[in-house]
Amino acid sequence: MENIGLLIDGFGHILSWNHILLMVVGVTLGILVGVLPGLGAPNGVSLLLPLTFSMDPISAIILLSCMYWGALFGGSTTSILFNIPGEPSSVATTFDGYPMAKAGHASRALTLAFVSAGLGALAGVVMITLLSGWVANFALKFSSPEYFAVYFLAFASFISMGAQSPFKTLVSMMLGFALASVGMDTISGNLRLTFDIPELIKGVSFLIAVMGLFGIGELLLTTEEGLRFEGIKARVRLSEIGRTLIEIPRYWLTIARSTIIGIWMGITPAGPTAASFMSYGVARRSARDNSMFGKGDPRGIVAPETADHSAGTSALLPMLALGVPGSATAAVMMGGLMIWGLTPGPMLFTDRPDFVWGLIASMYLGNVVAVFLVIATVPLYASILRVPFSIIGPIIVAVIFSGAYQVANSVSDIFMVIGFGLLGYVFKKLDYPLAPLVLAMVLGDKAEDAFRQSMLMSGGSLNIFWSNGLVSALMAVALALLLSPLAFLLIGSVRKRKNEVVAPGGDGSPAG
Amino acid sequence: MKKSVSIAAVVAAAVGLAAPASAFEPNRPVEFVVTAGPGGGTDIFARTIQAIIGKYELMKAPVVVTNKGSAGGAEGFVYTAGYKGDPCKLAFGTNNAYLLPVRAKVPYKSEDLTPVASLASDEFVLWVNGKADYATAADFVAKAKEGGLKIGGSQSKDADQILTSMINDAIGAKISYIPFKSGGEAAVQLAGEHLDANVNNPSENLGQWQAGMIKPLCVFKSAKFASDAKVAGDKAWSDIPTCKEAGIPIENYAMPRTVWLPAGVEHDVVQFYADVLRKVSETPEWEKYLADSSQSPGFVTGDELKAVIEKDGATVGEVLKREGWLAN
Numbered sequence: 085m086e087n088i089g090l091l092i093d094g095f096g097h098i099l100s101w102n103h104i105l106l107m108v109v110g111v112t113l114g115i116l117v118g119v120l121p122g123l124g125a126p127n128g129v130s131l132l133l134p135l136t137f138s139m140d141p142i143s144a145i146i147l148l149s150c151m152y153w154g155a156l157f158g159g160s161t162t163s164i165l166f167n168i169p170g171e172p173s174s175v176a177t178t179f180d181g182y183p184m185a186k187a188g189h190a191s192r193a194l195t196l197a198f199v200s201a202g203l204g205a206l207a208g209v210v211m212i213t214l215l216s217g218w219v220a221n222f223a224l225k226f227s228s229p230e231y232f233a234v235y236f237l238a239f240a241s242f243i244s245m246g247a248q249s250p251f252k253t254l255v256s257m258m259l260g261f262a263l264a265s266v267g268m269d270t271i272s273g274n275l276r277l278t279f280d281i282p283e284l285i286k287g288v289s290f291l292i293a294v295m296g297l298f299g300i301g302e303l304l305l306t307t308e309e310g311l312r313f314e315g316i317k318a319r320v321r322l323s324e325i326g327r328t329l330i331e332i333p334r335y336w337l338t339i340a341r342s343t344i345i346g347i348w349m350g351i352t353p354a355g356p357t358a359a360s361f362m363s364y365g366v367a368r369r370s371a372r373d374n375s376m377f378g379k380g381d382p383r384g385i386v387a388p389e390t391a392d393h394s395a396g397t398s399a400l401l402p403m404l405a406l407g408v409p410g411s412a413t414a415a416v417m418m419g420g421l422m423i424w425g426l427t428p429g430p431m432l433f434t435d436r437p438d439f440v441w442g443l444i445a446s447m448y449l450g451n452v453v454a455v456f457l458v459i460a461t462v463p464l465y466a467s468i469l470r471v472p473f474s475i476i477g478p479i480i481v482a483v484i485f486s487g488a489y490q491v492a493n494s495v496s497d498i499f500m501v502i503g504f505g506l507l508g509y510v511f512k513k514l515d516y517p518l519a520p521l522v523l524a525m526v527l528g529d530k531a532e533d534a535f536r537q538s539m540l541m542s543g544g545s546l547n548i549f550w551s552n553g554l555v556s557a558l559m560a561v562a563l564a565l566l567l568s569p570l571a572f573l574l575i576g577s578v579r580k581r582k583n584e585v586v587a588p589g590g591d592g593s594p595a596g
Numbered sequence: 597m598k599k600s601v602s603i604a605a606v607v608a609a610a611v612g613l614a615a616p617a618s619a620f621e622p623n624r625p626v627e628f629v630v631t632a633g634p635g636g637g638t639d640i641f642a643r644t645i646q647a648i649i650g651k652y653e654l655m656k657a658p659v660v661v662t663n664k665g666s667a668g669g670a671e672g673f674v675y676t677a678g679y680k681g682d683p684c685k686l687a688f689g690t691n692n693a694y695l696l697p698v699r700a701k702v703p704y705k706s707e708d709l710t711p712v713a714s715l716a717s718d719e720f721v722l723w724v725n726g727k728a729d730y731a732t733a734a735d736f737v738a739k740a741k742e743g744g745l746k747i748g749g750s751q752s753k754d755a756d757q758i759l760t761s762m763i764n765d766a767i768g769a770k771i772s773y774i775p776f777k778s779g780g781e782a783a784v785q786l787a788g789e790h791l792d793a794n795v796n797n798p799s800e801n802l803g804q805w806q807a808g809m810i811k812p813l814c815v816f817k818s819a820k821f822a823s824d825a826k827v828a829g830d831k832a833w834s835d836i837p838t839c840k841e842a843g844i845p846i847e848n849y850a851m852p853r854t855v856w857l858p859a860g861v862e863h864d865v866v867q868f869y870a871d872v873l874r875k876v877s878e879t880p881e882w883e884k885y886l887a888d889s890s891q892s893p894g895f896v897t898g899d900e901l902k903a904v905i906e907k908d909g910a911t912v913g914e915v916l917k918r919e920g921w922l923a924n
Contacts (some may be wrong), residue, residue, distance in 0.1 A: 130634045130663070137647055227790035228774075268667035268700070271775055273921075275667065275701055282674050282703040286666035406784050407803035415635035422640060422799070422888065429803015440666030492671075493662055533777070540774050541746060541790075 087213055089550050094441030098449065103146055107446065110147045111454045114154020115461070119162055121170045121295055121487035125155035126412040133420055141424040142442045147402070148420060150442065152413050152449040153205065156356075156396050157458045160197045160389060161465055166281060166480055167189060168299035172290055173356035173392045175522050176364040178298055180377065180384025187380055190466040194461060195328040196382055197389045202455035203332075204390035207343040208350065208397030209447040219351050220405035220430070226352050228537035229548045233558035234349070235531035238358045240566035242365035242523055252516045260524025263288045266433060270529075271536045283496040290525050296504020297518050299484045303477060304509040325462055331437070335386045338367050346391035350398025356391075357526045361519075363391030404432055404440055619864040622684050627684040629662055629676050631669030631689040636778065637718065637797065637889070639663060641853050642688040644885045645715075648876045655822040655872055657684070668692060668751050670702040673856075677708035681860035686712070686869065690851045692754065694909055699753045699916050701923045708854040711905060712866055713873045713897040716886055717850040718797045720759055720816045722839060725789050726808045733814040733842035736793065747775045748782040753921045755851050756782075759795050759816065761915050766845045766918040786810055797851070798890035802827065814839035816849040823887065833890055850892065852904065870897040 117128030129148050136144035159171030164181035177197060184193040211219070226234075243253075250557040266277045267287030278284040326448045332339075367387035377384050403414045403448035406431035421428045426436060433440050468476065488501040511518055542548035550556045628646060646659045664672035669692045676687035687693065687709065694706040722733060728735045734839035739745060740763075747763075749756025752775040760773045774791065776782045779800040785791045787809040794801070795816075804810045806828045814837050815821065821833035839846055856875060857866060876882055877895040886893050896904055916922050 126634055130661075132642065134650075135646060224784065224788035227785060227788060268670065269752075270777055271752055273668065273700060273754065273775070280701075282678070285674060285702065287673040288666070402784075406787070412634070415633065419635035419640050419643075423644070425888065427803050427806065429847065430807030431803060441865065491697075492664065492666075537774050537776070540772065546719065 087216065088449075088546065090437055090441045091213055091445060093438070094443075094445035095449075097438050097442040098146065103143065103446070104449070104453075106143055107145045107150045107450050107453050108457070110150025111154035111157075111457050113449065114151035114156075114454075115158035115161075115458060117151070118155035118158020118170050121162060121168050121291070121488075122483060123487065123490055124159075124176050124291070124466070125152050126172055126416055127490070128155055128415050129416045133416060133423075136420060139424075141426055141436075141439055144420065144424055145391050145417070145439070145443050146446045146450070148417050149446060150454070151415075152396070153447075153450050153454045154457075156205075157201060157391055157454050158200060160392075161194065161458075161461075164385075165191045165465060166199060166299065167302040168484065169294050169478070172294065172526060173360050173396070175294055175298070175357070176360040176388035176390075176519075178378070179364065179386060179388075179519065180381050182302075183378065183386065183545060184382070185469065189380070190469050191324040191462050191491075192328045192382075193380075193464045194465060195325050196385045198330070198455060198458045198462070199332055200307070200335070200342075200386040200387040201328065201393040202451055203339055204343055204346055204393035205397045205451040205454075206448070207390075207543075208347055208394040209444065209451070211347050211394075211398060212401050212444055212447070212503035216401060216405060216433070219401055223351050223402050223406060225554055227305065228541060229551065229555045230352070230558065231354070231560060232531060232534035232538055233549065233555050234352055235358070235527050235534060237558055237562040237565065238349075238354065238362045238365075238527060239523070239531070240562040241362050241369070241521070243566060252514075253520050256511070256516050256518065257520035257524045261528045263293065263521075264525045264528030265532070270533050271540075283494065286492060286494075288500070288525075289491050289497065290522075292488055292497050292500050293504050293525055294522060295484050295488055296501040297508035297521070299480065300330075300501060300505025301512060301518075303480060303507025304505060305512055306473065306477070322463065323524035325459065331382070332386075334523060336381055338386050339390050340385045341370075341437045342387045342390035342469075343394045346394030347398045349391070349552075350395035351401055354395075354530075355394040355399065356393075359395035360388035360392040361523050361526070364388045397451075400443075400447075403428060404443070405430060473502055505544060602887065619838055619867045620683065622655065622868075624684055625658045625660050625664060626655070626661050626684045626686060629664055629672045629685060629687045631665055631672030631687055631692065632663070633665040634663050636665070637799065638665075638669070638688055638690060638847070638853070640885075640889070641715075643682075643872070644909050645688075645876050648879050649872065649883050651881070652879065653873070654875050665703065668696060668700075668754060670696050670700070670704070673709065674702065674704045676856060676858050677704040679858045680708075682858055683861050683865040685858055687772070687856040689854055689856065690718070690755070691854070691905075691908055691912070693854055693856055694905055695754075695912060695916075697923075698909070698913060699921050699923055706909075708859045710859055710861055710866060711901050712855045712857055712869050713895065714852040714854045714901055714904065715877050715882075715895055716853045716891045717872060717891075717894055718793045718799075718853065718891045719821070720804075720849050720851070721765075721798055721801070721836065722793060722795055722813045722844070723786060723801050723805075723810050724793050724813055725781075725786055726811050727789070728811075730794075730813070733837070733839055733844055736813055737767045737769070737843050739792075740767060743770055745769075745792040746773045746774055747771050747793045747795065748785050749794055749796070750777070750779040750782060751775055753916070756795050758912055758915050759846075759849055760847055761919055762849065763795075763844060765915075765918070777853075783810070798833065799888075802890070805831075812836045814842040814844065816844075816846050817892075818848045821890065823890065852896075852908070853891070873897075 117123040159174040160177045162168045162170045163174040163177040164185050167178050168181040169175045181193045269276050345363045346359045364387050367383050368374050399414055418428050485498050488497045538548050549559050630639050630642045649655050664675050669689055672687055676685050679685045696702050696872045697705050747760045757773050779796045782794045783801050786794045787804050816839050824832045824834040826832050
């Protein structure tokens with residue numbers, strides 16, 4: 085309970101009009117960079133970093149971390165409205181968010197996303213407040229085999245997601261792995277799959293792929309269907325926001341589960357992207373009736389958003405406690421700490437409690453400010469959908485292309501976006517799922533690195549994945565998740581056969 | 597006293613620059629290409645220089661910093677090398693600028709870049725877990741000879757692995773090397789007792805040292821650190837013995853922080869940036885940056901720099917050759 089006292093001191097440090105104003109500025113800028121695809125939180129924060137050199141560390145971190153929160157919120161906006169994820173971590177939100185907006189419920193989808201995101205973030209901060217010391221020690225237990233087990237778990241929880249043929253899922257996933265391996269390999273230090281093309285040595289950016297596959301691909305389909313967004317039908321109703329707010333408590337189970345997944349993935353730095361995918365996969369699998377998933381199920385928005393934000397928030401804890409960044413944005417902020425004359429690491433909690441607890445207090449306040457600000461923007465965003473497609477379509481294309489250029493200031497990326505757009509269109513037409521490709525691109529090279537590091541550590545023995553309680557438990561859960569659809573299938577067919585034997589007269593009772 | 601003199605010198609220099617003394621002066625924004633991701637050592641190096649240039653107005657043209665850190669920095673060097681003769685592109689890196697083309701098939705050669713200056717050198721320290729039972733480097737060497745030890749570091753066939761190979765060669769051991777994406781990851785893995793040692797730069801491990809999670813055994817430097825301020829408990833950087841006296845016969849191993857122009861630029865362009873960077877290296881802000889990150893000062897340019905690069909390239913090239921890591 086000592087932490088609560090420190091937290092109250094922290095609030096004492098940050099409660100001033102000056103700091104609240106910085107929060108509003110930070111969140112607003114963050115929403116802006118989050119909404120523009122390609123710019124993203126890490127770039128936004130590094131652009132702002134030089135401005136903070138002359139500030140005192142507490143004001144500086146408030147500004148930067150609030151920008152981070154804002155960007156996380158902004159990223160989901162374009163996923164829902166245009167099927168273009170502004171941030172890698174909001175890809176999973178497109179799966180149900182975009183169909184819901186398309187069906188005319190943009191306000192509902194946005195409100196669901198923002199509120200669950202806010203709840204996830206607050207849960208993350210509460211965890212940091214109560215468990216900071218314990219979590220830091222726990223994170224130290226993670227080495228390469230444990231990381232691999234976590235990534236494996238993420239893949240396993242996602243594997244049986246699509247309704248499509250498992251072979252199509254496999255093709256899509258393998259393509260994702262291939263794309264993830266382009267560029268320099270961490271373990272051998274050699275270039276792979278670059279075909280002596282200088283533009284390929286930096287690898288294929290995940291953001292480029294997503295903007296093409298989802299954004300351009302969707303635009304091509306819309307054009308084919310007759311140049312209109314079905315969202316035009318959407319009327320902006322303030323009452324819809326209110327009704328959605330009342331609806332939220334119904335998803336408490338999804339929210340609780342996603343929070344746990346998010347916090348877990350945040351402190352074992354697997355990151356918000358993995359968290360949102362995994363949470364979506366688990367929500368879909370555990371839903372009694374999952375027929376609406378992919379067509380605008382509210383749980384399909386709540387789950388990834390909650391996990392995304394609780395992971396994003398928890399990712400700051402390893403940075404503070406161990407001096408290792410849990411996300412790209414955290415890495416930039418850590419650079420900031422050094423410039424402000426602080427050493428990130430375990431001693432920060434004892435040397436500068438005013439800074440650490442000021443930051444934690446600002447997470448509470450900053451997220452509340454962010455939720456209010458983004459909900460206030462819902463009517464504005466939702467009304468964008470009423471602009472005729474012939475006007476908004478070209479604007480989206482322009483935004484995507486400029487975003488693609490901004491990712492790495494590289495012209496070749498624009499052509500790559502077009503290529504991915506065509507691929508996305510073909511995938512949609514042939515009914516191949518995109519999600520496995522995206523997941524494999526995000527986690528593929530990390531999983532590969534972790535696996536090969538483990539093999540170097542063990543001298544080539546697979547036993548390292550069963551060498552201690554933690555990694556064994558993770559692997560066991562992952563294998564259970566991986567094999568459970570197969571097991572259900574077997575049980576189902578056995579039961580069916582039994583029913584056929586027991587009830588040849590046929591009382592018509594369905595099996596399972 | 598000394599400090600105020602150097603400030604005066606800088607102000608005088610800045611005033612002097614306002615007059616059209618130099619033949620070349622960039623007339624459009626200058627791009628600082630950081631050959632590392634945001635937040636890393638090279639990133640802070642470039643952004644500190646950007647901030648100092650801005651503060652003392654050492655250059656009229658604005659500076660834009662971009663991060664091109666993929667493929668171990670090759671992305672940024674290929675990008676810079678592609679602007680042959682362009683006086684407004686500067687690449688910021690380490691010794692990777694001239695080592696990458698030797699050890700990997702990257703689409704540029706070291707002749708495609710013109711060295712401008714080296715502003716500092718980052719040191720390497722041998723770190724072990726705080727609970728490890730060896731108190732000195734000699735104990736570590738004895739354990740290493742028994743076999744089975746693991747050193748983790750940043751990237752593959754890069755500075756950390758090259759140093760590991762040099763240690764193995766010097767003491768006749770077979771320590772294995774596990775590559776990670778960054779020195780920060782290697783630091784946490786060591787604190788969690790998943791590795792036996794790492795050879796991180798001082799700034800990468802300071803936080804964990806202060807908390808007693810890890811401890812330094814020796815520094816790969818011909819003389820001890822100069823700074824005797826107590827940074828971790830009652831220990832100062834100057835308390836760390838040199839590896840040579842502690843039992844690992846490696847004289848000096850450091851990573852220069854370097855700045856490059858594309859090939860084919862005029863001599864006065866190189867001269868202009870070298871002058872700007874020299875002025876940067878004489879500011880109190882630069883002194884503070886070096887002290888905060890425990891790097892050694894040392895401004896080198898011109899023929900002296902070429903000699904340093906050649907010498908470093910030869911030493912490291914030998915290791916690459918021995919390990920069979922040469923790309924061509």
